[in-house]
Amino acid sequence: MDAIKNLINRRSSNNLQPPFPSKKEMDLVYKSALRAPDHAWLRPSKFLEFKGESLKKLSSIFENYAKNHFSNDQLFIEKAKKAPFRAPMVIVLVTEIKQHPKVPPIEQMLSTGAAAQNILLALSAQGYAGIWKTGKLALNDNIAKYFDLDINHQILGYIYVGTQSGDGRKVPKVNIEKFVKRY
């Protein structure tokens, strides 16, 4: 697919169904992700892939977290438990924050953010779709340990992956002049 067309026409999708990418296709996705800009080549990004039976494991991780941190919110506990089954595959976006004199944590998290966009683009280029979600299950100092990760890890969100069901959302028209100032 034409690279610029893919950049302009990529859409997130909330309606994801099988099939999901094969191992070979996901290898291209991760290769693309790992070409995100990365100050000092610290390699801070990690990806945890859940699919098939392992979605049940992700569900129990979410449920445990929700029960421990939102014990009064039964609605959220149920929502968290069901969340992984919204798509046939889920990629957890992780930044392993490393100590470096010139590369603060924010730069390392931004690198994972860029990797996330490369994931979405590499999925789209191969005919698949995805959506990046966060909510209460990400971007906090507690969730990483539920994945058996040390406190130097941040969970930046979840990319739900699959095949777009139906037509999906239209790509919005953008007036670039509203966002660009040329000097």
Ligand SMILES: Cc1cc2nc3c(=O)[nH]c(=O)nc-3n(C[C@H](O)[C@H](O)[C@H](O)COP(=O)(O)O)c2cc1C
């Ligand atoms: C860091 C980040 C977190 C997001 N979290 C959520 C979320 O929790 N739930 C949600 O519905 N969309 C979330 N979104 C937005 C979607 O991923 C998506 O970008 C949005 O629906 C617009 O669709 P588009 O990417 O096709 O323009 C998030 C986006 C970003 C960049």
